[in-house]
Amino acid sequence: MRRRGRGPWWHNRFEDFGVRVTEPREVVMEVLLGTAEHLTAADVYVRAHELNPAIGLTTVYRTLDILLQMGIVQKFDFGEGKSRYELINNSQSKEHHHHLVCVRCKTIIDYYDFVDEELEFIQKTQDKLSEKYRFHIMDHVISFYGLCEQCKVKSQG
Amino acid sequence: MRRRGRGPWWHNRFEDFGVRVTEPREVVMEVLLGTAEHLTAADVYVRAHELNPAIGLTTVYRTLDILLQMGIVQKFDFGEGKSRYELINNSQSKEHHHHLVCVRCKTIIDYYDFVDEELEFIQKTQDKLSEKYRFHIMDHVISFYGLCEQCKVKSQG
DNA sequence: CTTCTATTGAAAATGATTTTCATTATCATA
DNA sequence: TATGATAATGAAAATCATTTTCAATAGAAG
Numbered sequence: 001m002r003r004r005g006r007g008p009w010w011h012n013r014f015e016d017f018g019v020r021v022t023e024p025r026e027v028v029m030e031v032l033l034g035t036a037e038h039l040t041a042a043d044v045y046v047r048a049h050e051l052n053p054a055i056g057l058t059t060v061y062r063t064l065d066i067l068l069q070m071g072i073v074q075k076f077d078f079g080e081g082k083s084r085y086e087l088i089n090n091s092q093s094k095e096h097h098h099h100l101v102c103v104r105c106k107t108i109i110d111y112y113d114f115v116d117e118e119l120e121f122i123q124k125t126q127d128k129l130s131e132k133y134r135f136h137i138m139d140h141v142i143s144f145y146g147l148c149e150q151c152k153v154k155s156q157g
Numbered sequence: 158m159r160r161r162g163r164g165p166w167w168h169n170r171f172e173d174f175g176v177r178v179t180e181p182r183e184v185v186m187e188v189l190l191g192t193a194e195h196l197t198a199a200d201v202y203v204r205a206h207e208l209n210p211a212i213g214l215t216t217v218y219r220t221l222d223i224l225l226q227m228g229i230v231q232k233f234d235f236g237e238g239k240s241r242y243e244l245i246n247n248s249q250s251k252e253h254h255h256h257l258v259c260v261r262c263k264t265i266i267d268y269y270d271f272v273d274e275e276l277e278f279i280q281k282t283q284d285k286l287s288e289k290y291r292f293h294i295m296d297h298v299i300s301f302y303g304l305c306e307q308c309k310v311k312s313q314g
Numbered sequence: 315c316t317t318c319t320a321t322t323g324a325a326a327a328t329g330a331t332t333t334t335c336a337t338t339a340t341c342a343t344a
Numbered sequence: 345t346a347t348g349a350t351a352a353t354g355a356a357a358a359t360c361a362t363t364t365t366c367a368a369t370a371g372a373a374g
Binding site: 068069071074075077078079083100102103104109111113114117118120121124125126128129132133134135136137138139140141142143144145146147148149152 | 225226228231232234235236240257259260261266268270271274275277278281282283285286289290291292293294295296297298299300301302303304305306309
Binding site for chain 2: 329330332333
């Protein structure tokens with residue numbers, strides 16, 4: 001699932017999208033591919049910078065936005081005042097997960113469980129939504145909000 | 158379902174949460190109760206200001222955060238660079254909805270459909286998550302990302 | 315090689331949110 | 345009802361993520 005023509009898979013995606021494959025964009029992809037989870041733009045910048053110090057923060061922002069529009073990354077906002085990005089792994093993959101957010105201490109727990117039920121539900125909903133709103137759905141986010149164990153205890157005290 | 162003691166329902170919630178019921182907080186609640194959908198902090202400020210010009214933006218932010226922690230409002234981030242707030246209506250209510258977000262033009266469509274399937278799925282998942290992560294879940298958000306009709310067409314051109 | 319256009323990075327601008335801090339309001343109790 | 349402790353407030357300043365501007369550069373097509 002790697003090369004076709006001459007380069008990694010995303011080269012074709014860039015081409016299809018009508019943008020050039022450039023050094024900075026390659027580096028940003030490299031960073032995203034080489035890491036685990038939700039990075040902020042600044043995180044990406046720091047790592048990209050290690051690989052190639054010529055790359056600027058502005059370009060990182062711009063590249064992330066392009067990747068977002070292409071459906072290659074997903075953008076999250078957890079109310080931290082900044083966004084986080086991560087590569088989209090197909091919904092079926094084990095990387096797919098969602099979040100439990102504590103509204104008090106703002107802790108975020110990733111959970112990878114219960115994908116079966118989710119898949120079934122998402123499939124149904126997605127199909128209906130696509131049709132009704134003529135929307136091409138590429139991805140989804142599910143987040144639960146509440147109190148983590150510690151904050152729950154504090155509430156009662 | 159209104160008064161008990163002397164005041165609207167949220168007075169008790171404030172009390173339970175250990176914070177005072179003050180004029181600015183009442184006004185913020187009034188604004189939220191009197192409007193339809195997702196307001197930014199600035200929106201709330203403007204409206205609160207009309208009702209009582211003494212109220213400051215800082216207090217609006219602080220109040221919204223308290224309401225968030227109490228589970229009275231929900232905070233949304235759609236990647237606009239600012240958050241939006243709205244009162245939480247019970248999941249079963251007709252007000253409950255989710256969002257379709259266009260990653261290209263950033264348009265947001267609220268949808269109110271398919272609550273039945275959702276309720277079933279959410280119930281199951283929520284119960285399991287609560288137990289496994291000892292998390293007290295108060296609310297959830299489901300968002301779909303993709304391309305709206307117009308942007309879909311542009312992509313193909 | 316030349317031209318046209320996309321891309322880039324630095325710096326400045328923007329804009330939302332938070333922090334600081336002195337003042338004021340509120341509550342429980344003397 | 346007066347009082348002292350503490351919560352809440354608003355204005356201004358500080359932060360910090362993100363966007364815009366703009367001149368310089370790189371890449372593709374001829």
